[in-house]
Amino acid sequence: MSRIYNFNAGPAVLPLEVIEEAQRELVDFRGTGMSLLESSHRAKAYDAVHNEAIANLRELLGIPEDYAVLFLQGGASTQFSMIPMNLLLPGTSADYVNSGSWASKAVKEAQKVGAVNVIANTAKDIPTRIPAMETLKFTPGAAYVHITSNETIAGAQWKAFPKTEAPLVADMSSDILSRPFDVKDFGLIYAGAQKNLGPSGVTLVIVRKDLAEKAPAGLPTMLDYRTHIEANSLYNTPPTFGIYLLALVTRWVKKVGKENLFKQNVEKAARLYAAIDASGGFFKGTAVPECRSDMNVTFRIFPDGANASEEMEKKFVAEATAAGFAGLKGHRSVGGLRASIYNAFPPQGVDDLVAFMADFQKKNG
Amino acid sequence: MSRIYNFNAGPAVLPLEVIEEAQRELVDFRGTGMSLLESSHRAKAYDAVHNEAIANLRELLGIPEDYAVLFLQGGASTQFSMIPMNLLLPGTSADYVNSGSWASKAVKEAQKVGAVNVIANTAKDIPTRIPAMETLKFTPGAAYVHITSNETIAGAQWKAFPKTEAPLVADMSSDILSRPFDVKDFGLIYAGAQKNLGPSGVTLVIVRKDLAEKAPAGLPTMLDYRTHIEANSLYNTPPTFGIYLLALVTRWVKKVGKENLFKQNVEKAARLYAAIDASGGFFKGTAVPECRSDMNVTFRIFPDGANASEEMEKKFVAEATAAGFAGLKGHRSVGGLRASIYNAFPPQGVDDLVAFMADFQKKNG
Numbered sequence: 001m002s003r004i005y006n007f008n009a010g011p012a013v014l015p016l017e018v019i020e021e022a023q024r025e026l027v028d029f030r031g032t033g034m035s036l037l038e039s040s041h042r043a044k045a046y047d048a049v050h051n052e053a054i055a056n057l058r059e060l061l062g063i064p065e066d067y068a069v070l071f072l073q074g075g076a077s078t079q080f081s082m083i084p085m086n087l088l089l090p091g092t093s094a095d096y097v098n099s100g101s102w103a104s105k106a107v108k109e110a111q112k113v114g115a116v117n118v119i120a121n122t123a124k125d126i127p128t129r130i131p132a133m134e135t136l137k138f139t140p141g142a143a144y145v146h147i148t149s150n151e152t153i154a155g156a157q158w159k160a161f162p163k164t165e166a167p168l169v170a171d172m173s174s175d176i177l178s179r180p181f182d183v184k185d186f187g188l189i190y191a192g193a194q195k196n197l198g199p200s201g202v203t204l205v206i207v208r209k210d211l212a213e214k215a216p217a218g219l220p221t222m223l224d225y226r227t228h229i230e231a232n233s234l235y236n237t238p239p240t241f242g243i244y245l246l247a248l249v250t251r252w253v254k255k256v257g258k259e260n261l262f263k264q265n266v267e268k269a270a271r272l273y274a275a276i277d278a279s280g281g282f283f284k285g286t287a288v289p290e291c292r293s294d295m296n297v298t299f300r301i302f303p304d305g306a307n308a309s310e311e312m313e314k315k316f317v318a319e320a321t322a323a324g325f326a327g328l329k330g331h332r333s334v335g336g337l338r339a340s341i342y343n344a345f346p347p348q349g350v351d352d353l354v355a356f357m358a359d360f361q362k363k364n365g
Numbered sequence: 366m367s368r369i370y371n372f373n374a375g376p377a378v379l380p381l382e383v384i385e386e387a388q389r390e391l392v393d394f395r396g397t398g399m400s401l402l403e404s405s406h407r408a409k410a411y412d413a414v415h416n417e418a419i420a421n422l423r424e425l426l427g428i429p430e431d432y433a434v435l436f437l438q439g440g441a442s443t444q445f446s447m448i449p450m451n452l453l454l455p456g457t458s459a460d461y462v463n464s465g466s467w468a469s470k471a472v473k474e475a476q477k478v479g480a481v482n483v484i485a486n487t488a489k490d491i492p493t494r495i496p497a498m499e500t501l502k503f504t505p506g507a508a509y510v511h512i513t514s515n516e517t518i519a520g521a522q523w524k525a526f527p528k529t530e531a532p533l534v535a536d537m538s539s540d541i542l543s544r545p546f547d548v549k550d551f552g553l554i555y556a557g558a559q560k561n562l563g564p565s566g567v568t569l570v571i572v573r574k575d576l577a578e579k580a581p582a583g584l585p586t587m588l589d590y591r592t593h594i595e596a597n598s599l600y601n602t603p604p605t606f607g608i609y610l611l612a613l614v615t616r617w618v619k620k621v622g623k624e625n626l627f628k629q630n631v632e633k634a635a636r637l638y639a640a641i642d643a644s645g646g647f648f649k650g651t652a653v654p655e656c657r658s659d660m661n662v663t664f665r666i667f668p669d670g671a672n673a674s675e676e677m678e679k680k681f682v683a684e685a686t687a688a689g690f691a692g693l694k695g696h697r698s699v700g701g702l703r704a705s706i707y708n709a710f711p712p713q714g715v716d717d718l719v720a721f722m723a724d725f726q727k728k729n730g
Contacts, residue, residue: 004398008405011605016392019400023391027384033369033689035384037564037610040373040692073438073566074587077601081585105586112583194602199402201438201566201604218477220446221470222439236442237559239566239604240376245402324398327405 005349008327009152009296009340010174011194018248018344036244041237049244050234056250060258061176063183063206070205070225071233071243076173079190079203080106082223083146083169084113086215087188092143095166098123099130099158100151101333102171110146117142128154128298129288133162142166144187144211150175152195153331155298155338156291161185167211175295176204177253178343179262187211195295196343198246201239253343261343268341268350269294275354281305282361286336300336303364313337316360325353370714373692374517374661374705375539376559383613383709401609406602414609415599421615425623426541428548428571433594435570436608441538444555444568445471447588448511448534449478451580452553457508460531463488464495464523465516466698467536475511482507493519493663494653498527507531509552509576515540517560518696520663520703521656526550532576540660541569542618543708544627552576560660561708563611566604618708626708633706633715634659640719646670647726651701665701668729678702681725690718 006013029036032045039046054069063069072078083106088094093115096107104123110116117139120131128151138145144167150157152174161168167187176191183189188207194200205225212225221227227235253261273292276283276299286298300308301316313336317329330336341350371378394401397410404411419434428434437443448471453459458480461472469488475481482504485496493516503510509532515522517539526533532552541556548554553572559565570590577590586592592600618626638657641648641664651663665673666681678701682694695701706715 002398003393006399006403008403008408010602011403011405013403014400019392019402022402023388026388026391027381028368032691033367034371034691035379037384037387038371038373038376038378040376041565042697043373043692073440073443073604075438075601078438078585078587081587085585109585112585192602199604199606200406200602201607220443220474220477222443222446236440237375237557237565239438239564239607241564241606242566242604326397326399327408332407 002324004324004326005346005352006326007339007341007345007353009195009331009338010192011200012340012342013344014198014245014249015252015344018245018252021248022245037241039240041234041240046240049240049247050232050238053243053247053250056247056254057204060250060253061183061206066210067183067206067208068212068225068229070207070228071238071246072203072205072228073201073239075192075200075203076102076171076190077105079171079205080109081113082225083188083190084110085219085223086225087167087169087211088114088143089214089216090114092141093117093139095119095139095142095145097131097136097145097147099148100128100154100156101331102151102153102173103146103148106146106148106171126286127288128156128286129291130156130158133160136162138164138166140165144169147171150293150295152296152340153334154287155285155293155296156287157293157295159290167208175293177258178265178295193242193246195340198249199242202242202246204246249344264347265294265341265343268345268347269297271350271354272297272339272341275357279357279361282365283357295340295342297339297341298330298336299338308336310335312364315364319360320353320356323356325349325356367689369689369691370711370717371691372704372706372710372718374560374696374703375557376565377705377707378709379563379610379614380617380709383610383617386613387610402606404605406599406605411605414605414612415597415603418608418612418615421612421619422569425615425618426548426571431575432548432571432573433577433590435572435590435593436598436603436611437568437570437593438566438604440557440565440568441467441536441555442470444536444570445474446478447590448553448555449475450584450588451590452532452534452576453479453508454579454581455479457506458482458504460484460504460507460510462496462501462510462512464513465493465519465521466696467516467518467538468511468513471511471513471536491651492653493521493651494656495521495523498525501527503529503531505530509534512536515658515660517661517705518699519652520650520658520661521652522658522660524655532573540658542615542623543630543660558607558611560705563614564607567607567611569611614709629712630659630706630708633710633712634662636715636719637662637704637706640722644722644726647730648722660705660707662704662706663695663701664703673701675700677729680729684725685718685721688721690714690721
């Protein structure tokens with residue numbers, strides 16, 4: 001097998017040993033005589049998987065007992081609606097920080113439910129950035145404050161989180177479990193699994209139970225966090241195979257050591273940004289330096305040092321793809337280039353990309 | 366490997382060759398140098414999978430072009446809310462046939478959204494049954510009529526579908542693609558994939574596009590069918606691996622021949638019901654004969670011919686499990702026994718169960 005370097009933004013690279021383990025036990029799952037794909041979600045074999053996934057997350061993220069760990073469906077996009085439906089109580093308002101494409105979507109859905117104060121807006125800023133902490137004016141009595149910890153498309157990341165009086169709600173889809181943070185600083189955290197946690201089709205929600213308890217009556221059952229808290233995410237059939245892979249990925253994080261991965265993530269990103277900065281303006285990062293994401297490194301090519309060239313970027317993507325670097329095209333909404341380097345992305349792949357970039361510049365600069 | 370007979374109601378048995386195929390290509394998907402689990406949902410390799418899944422369903426179910434084929438998340442339970450949010454327009458009402466546990470849940474969610482007429486109710490009938498066609502009094506001008514084609518828990522199934530003036534909406538989770546029907550008789554069909562189509566985590570929705578177009582403005586984006594119709598189910602990241610398995614399962618149905626499977630399904634169920642009826646009252650089916658499900662065969666044990674014995678049923682389940690028949694326990698809400706025998710369940714397993722039942726009766730009757 002010739003495994004390529006996979007810079008996809010999500011679904012994204014997974015640890016090879018996790019995929020190999022899943023392959024080994026795919027047909028006969030741990031001696032049950034059937035695939036886990038065929039196992040009832042009420043069966044003992046699946047139950048062990050489900051509970052291991054929760055226990056691993058509790059251990060790795062230090063999730064206290066007064067927070068529920070839920071496995072839902074529908075992605076972060078469904079959470080954009082579910083959060084205000086549950087937490088934006090009648091007569092209150094919520095603060096939203098609009099830091100990019102994903103935050104904008106969260107704002108739009110919340111506005112359908114209730115009163116929203118966009119307390120900062122850098123969504124259209126070029127270079128991309130997260131609003132500066134000191135500019136945030138929180139609304140007294142807000143139901144919650146919503147942020148997007150890492151803008152996957154813009155490649156901008158909060159480097160520290162605000163201390164808020166209202167519960168802090170964070171979309172951590174693209175950087176959960178990639179760096180240290182304290183769950184207790186948040187009221188609710190959510191993340192699509194398909195970046196650092198597993199495959200697509202599972203949405204992790206970590207929610208302080210007392211917040212969920214205050215939701216209005218009469219919500220659609222599946223959109224009420226209480227349903228899933230009470231049933232331990234087994235109210236209806238969960239995405240069992242995705243949760244199984246999440247259990248394997250978190251088991252791998254435990255084995256490798258989360259601190260080692262956190263350190264490695266910083267180093268991988270630093271090496272790539274250093275190469276960009278050392279290119280004399282041929283490559284330029286699209287985010288301001290203090291907000292550069294360690295997960296999604298976004299950059300463009302300026303062949304003449306002044307104007308970005310879509311044509312040259314196309315050439316870069318084509319030649320990179322041919323050389324075994326997949327997924328380097330920027331998001332279709334913004335263009336440019338993007339290297340997503342999540343937990344499972346190997347450091348060697350960053351070094352090889354840096355060498356490829358230098359070579360590309362030599363030929364085209 | 367000792368593969369057991371898997372009578373689980375869902376997630377349920379899948380064709381062995383599908384699982385083996387998935388195993389073979391799990392680490393390096395069709396020469397892409399990565400697992401499909403790691404592939405972007407915008408990549409060519411996944412695109413082919415996505416479109417094959419849709420094309421296979423269109424061909425096998427004869428879905429006309431004016432119907433959309435959608436892959437959503439959240440299971441039938443989410444559709445219970447999404448359907449009235451989209452189709453139960455202000456000022457109208459919807460007819461619901463309450464035929465059991467699943468229909469009851471659909472009714473409950475619809476009532477949160479708008480006016481619901483329960484036009485027939487057999488939910489608590491023992492023996493379990495579907496309301497007789499001639500008793501149905503449809504409401505003139507209803508927005509739609511909702512039925513549950515097969516009650517997985519009760520083991521009762523509509524043997525023919527009503528002709529309705531209002532669009533007919535059907536939860537076909539547990540019998541889609543198991544027998545012939547005409548999509549054109551329906552306005553919307555939905556099904557969790559985890560019975561006849563694939564693993565859990567994918568919900569199939571087949572909807573007449575003009576109905577979806579009439580939905581109110583301002584719905585949560587993810588709960589608006591139009592979002593997914595316009596984006597071909599790629600508005601956000603879909604459950605890619607589940608859709609891949611659905612593509613493989615439908616490919617298998619095409620290979621085996623749907624007519625062969627439909628015939629085999631009738632024969633498997635007939636053999637099992639015949640064994641129940643020939644037991645002299647030791648085993649008794651829980652549904653009235655004219656509504657007996659070909660997918661979920663529900664029955665109980667009457668050791669003395671008069672009273673069902675939970676103790677004897679426990680013994681049956683324990684001994685059956687030990688003998689390699691898994692998942693025969695009835696749903697926790699109703700007890701008793703249930704043999705789910707979907708498309709992928711092998712006929713030999715039915716014959717072996719029939720033999721096991723005769724032997725069990727000999728020892729305990």
